[in-house]
Amino acid sequence: MSSIELGDGVSWVHECFPERDGHLHVSVYVIRTARGNILVDSGSFYHRDSLSRRIADVTDGSGIQALILSHSDYPHSANIPSFRGQWGDFDIVASCADPDIQGLPYARRARIGETLDVLGRRFTFLDPPLADRSHTTWIFDEESRILFVADGFGTLHRPGSCEQLWGALPTAGRAEGVGEFHVQTLPWLRYVDPDRLMDALRTIFERHPAKAVAPIHGPPIEGDDIDRYLDDLDRAVRALVTDPS
């Protein structure tokens, strides 16, 4: 399977990376609009050839006309030069205070809190409570109401579950996959006050009611599963701060 349709022109295009405790998705998302195709993040160089083929399939060969970058971490940004070589010098929208230092001198800057038009579609850039790099932004697609969450909301999954949405993952081990992902990916969580963190997350969903959450490192989470995921995350964070080892 090359991609999974999430509705309103949004497709999840994913690859997997094997880790010690399971598989880690390294995904991108394609948004097809009347004015062209938008890519959310560019994936890892590790999957460059297969991602390129899958994106070409999803776009019927027309490729990418714009890219929105959650942050410049390599598993998210490493294919930008290659994809620009393949599909032309498309517009790049990225959050960071100094694009030169992030290696993106050609990027249009997105500021957290603002809404920008990209190929006629409106995206709001949010301050992410779950992130590694400080310039990360979450991206809310105002049309599909899908929230793209970069390094947040990931889940390690077992081999064989690579194609499943979060709600379809086997419940045995799913919550553990949420916890394992965040322990591995966001080591600063050992310092958090779970109430403060979870309040910030729930406030985002109150202000931006999302139809689905689209992480880079886990399967998309749809509808009522968002609350189930938040409950699993809440328990995982409380367990982590109780026993950081």
Add this chain to the structure above:
Amino acid sequence: MRGYRRDAIPGIHWIQECGRHRAEIAEALLEKALEWYSGDRDLHVPQNAYLLDGERTLLLDTLSPAASDHALDSLDELLGDRGLDFLVISHPDVPHAGNTGRILRRYPDCQLVAPRAGETHALYHLDGARLVGPGDEIDLGGLVVRFPEATFLDAAVHTWMTEETTRTLFTVDWLGFPHLGGECLRCTDEIDDEIGVSRLEEFHGRVMFWFQYVDVDRVVSATDELARRFAGYTIASAHGLVIRKDAARFFESMNDVVRRVAASGRGGVL
């Protein structure tokens, strides 16, 4: 200003990329009417790399892609006919590691050294690197480096470093702060202003955005443990000026910084 300095720490060359004046941060500072910034000087948030010069040589971090030529030219000048033996990447973040490929192509016999922490090294081209962490040591001949856990960090693939003969702790993203035009490559004991809590907050309130969600007591406990463990060390961060004297005051100030960010939220992005 872009430059390097040989004498701040014996045997360690400090290579600095100051980049452009950070006008947006400067504007925010003027709105806050902070005592240390009056708007008449440039404001820099630097990237620092450090070349350790023993019988063998080791570079910690590479500067950003915006300073590729500066990084390579500095290495050429500092190393002369000698090679670069080790390149240590503190973490694979663009402003720290963005010149890794160019440096390794220039010095093909150099061994790439990366943090053992984390699970995704292949996604960063680090799967072939020598992986290091707590308990590991590299003897450069006259200088000895170790790799303590990064206590305050962003991503998982991350290490701090010490050099034990000079008692220098390299804290990477922690204990950075903006400096003013005229303060580039100066140690904190060589500038007129004392680096206070608000300068440290201006950096950490952006880079360690997650301070806004912490249990302050947990962070203070970790900071106090660092202060005990590394008492008397020089602090060489990736985004500040070298702290040779009175580092204990900076550790104490960081406890005030985290209290402030936890109370008032992040200050922006960097």
